[in-house]
Amino acid sequence: MSVQRVLTGITTSGTPHLGNYAGAIRPAIAASRHPGVESFYFLADYHALIKTTDPLRVQRSTLEIAATWLAAGLDTGRVWFYRQSDIPEIPELTWLLTCVAGKGLLNRAHAYKAAVDKNTADGVDPDAGVNMGLYMYPVLMAADILMFKAHSVPVGRDQIQHIEMARDIAGSFNHLYGEHFVLPEAAIDASVATLPGLDGRKMSKSYDNTIPLFAPPAELKKLIFSIVTDSKAPGEPKDAEGSALFQLYQAFSTPEEARAMRTAFDEGIAWGEAKQALFERIEAAVAPMRERYQALVAEPAQIERHLHEGAAKARALATPFLAELRHAVGLRNLATAVQAVAAAPAKSAALPQFKQYREADGRFYFKLVDGDGRLLLQGAGFDSPREAGRCVAALKQGGAVALAGTELRLDDAVVATLADGVGEAELRAALAAFAD
Numbered sequence: 001m002s003v004q005r006v007l008t009g010i011t012t013s014g015t016p017h018l019g020n021y022a023g024a025i026r027p028a029i030a031a032s033r034h035p036g037v038e039s040f041y042f043l044a045d046y047h048a049l050i051k052t053t054d055p056l057r058v059q060r061s062t063l064e065i066a067a068t069w070l071a072a073g074l075d076t077g078r079v080w081f082y083r084q085s086d087i088p089e090i091p092e093l094t095w096l097l098t099c100v101a102g103k104g105l106l107n108r109a110h111a112y113k114a115a116v117d118k119n120t121a122d123g124v125d126p127d128a129g130v131n132m133g134l135y136m137y138p139v140l141m142a143a144d145i146l147m148f149k150a151h152s153v154p155v156g157r158d159q160i161q162h163i164e165m166a167r168d169i170a171g172s173f174n175h176l177y178g179e180h181f182v183l184p185e186a187a188i189d190a191s192v193a194t195l196p197g198l199d200g201r202k203m204s205k206s207y208d209n210t211i212p213l214f215a216p217p218a219e220l221k222k223l224i225f226s227i228v229t230d231s232k233a234p235g236e237p238k239d240a241e242g243s244a245l246f247q248l249y250q251a252f253s254t255p256e257e258a259r260a261m262r263t264a265f266d267e268g269i270a271w272g273e274a275k276q277a278l279f280e281r282i283e284a285a286v287a288p289m290r291e292r293y294q295a296l297v298a299e300p301a302q303i304e305r306h307l308h309e310g311a312a313k314a315r316a317l318a319t320p321f322l323a324e325l326r327h328a329v330g331l332r333n334l335a336t337a338v339q340a341v342a343a344a345p346a347k348s349a350a351l352p353q354f355k356q357y358r359e360a361d362g363r364f365y366f367k368l369v370d371g372d373g374r375l376l377l378q379g380a381g382f383d384s385p386r387e388a389g390r391c392v393a394a395l396k397q398g399g400a401v402a403l404a405g406t407e408l409r410l411d412d413a414v415v416a417t418l419a420d421g422v423g424e425a426e427l428r429a430a431l432a433a434f435a436d
Ligand code: TRP
Pocket: 007, 008, 009, 010, 011, 044, 047, 140, 141, 144, 145, 153, 154, 155, 159
């Protein structure tokens, strides 16, 4: 079975709440532990600039959301965990995608359309108060996803249209320039409930009905006791199914505990008692994480370190891929382009390619294939994608790499071997295609 790439981002414009945790972070961390899955989880801070113009809010939220992922047990050695704005290839890719994205497609984006509809209803200019960030939001999101060739994107239902737009834009690019992008799919996990908020509607910052994940116990308790219920008296049977209180309880308990609570509802548990039980359940689940969270937030430099490592790991993939895309659209080294035209005017642009991948032995490999997919150079196994990426970059730049027989050396270590029947001249010719 081939590796499944899963990618999702959280916009860094708010304080993480119970809904973010149970609906996104907790299932994502569980999924990242499955074998055969490569997970990419990132902080969508460029997207935050579309939601708020308060710099302190963006900074604070980025810190809080990063600390939440780590406190919740994300293993950064296993996943790609990074901050969007640390990857300059993402805005660059956004431009390449912008040039193939239909304006009509973006006109139909729900968030933009809602703004236009509201303006029209209010009798003002349709685009009043709409900035290009809001309009381009789906293209930036497509770049996030397509950059890392994600197969599957776990999101809430409100984001499905964005994934479809990413597919659409990827399809247009592939059609024009060749099959560079993987077409992603939205993954909506039916077993992960959307948590209700204090008023029974979906827990969301836009409804102002959230319970912050790491609220101090006293505040947590106060908020839980403010959850809206009906006016049934103690002893009257209560309907668990329609109850926000019960759904929250269920999200933080084992199936047995949930079953016992359902029986208690049938038997007429008092609302005050049910709220106390919910508070105790959530507090038990959150308390150990809260402690780790507070320690992390107190040491932001350590979080920065995690993010920088994550960015290097992500860029080991993004940098070579963007080089391939730049070449595909014609942003090329002029000398090689002229030579290619002079030498082989009729030949289509089937270019050599570096491929990076991970083997079952857990190590990171690269190889160089020619335009027809024939193996030219096989890289050795590396401990990290970063080291493999460093070799690829060195080869592309043509420096510091020495060939001895069929062995290629970088800093005195053998990093790759020529494939059978491939000579130095052929290798040099292939590498010249990458020269910048
Ligand atoms: N738009 C997403 C949200 O608000 C956040 C996001 C940005 C995202 N880029 C992404 C989600 C890429 C998944 C994939 O929830």
